[in-house]
Amino acid sequence: MSGGLSGGPEDGTAQAQEAGSRADSRLDDDPVIAKVKMIMADVLECTAAALRPDADLFDDLGADEESIANVATLLEMELDIDGLYEDVDYWATVDDVLDSVREQASSS
Template structure:
């Protein structure tokens, strides 16, 4: 069976997590949250280099109580990539907590 390109809608808790992550991202990048879009290029549109993205990862981990975002920084090209990483790390932590 072929996979669908459509993503499942976010749960209410995932939506809250994305909203919080969006605010942290805007604060660290010193941008108005309304100026960011999912397809905003981190390098081209925001001039965010590796050091700035590492600061983003650190702030997100601290503010959202996540771990594992530092390993994702090299793959981030857009705002959407960061939010996907946040959701992935949050899901991993939920799975780890359920296994205990």
């Protein structure tokens, strides 16, 4: 007999995704992170919601080397930081980009 049991594995997954979304939205409260995501969404022609920290820039978001170079260049200009362009070879996920921005912004 199947009743509407709550607390099953599906509920845990949904709760984890919801918690992750809340954490992502708190990150977006940071104006620098919000600007990074806006630029990335514009260049990669995706929604800001698609820019999950674990989203693969190439497989999930359809980036190529040229679009990643454009993201780095725009971020350097818009955020007035240097050194991002040297990091692009190490960018695989959205979180990699955010980490680079945080690191370069803190050392500026």
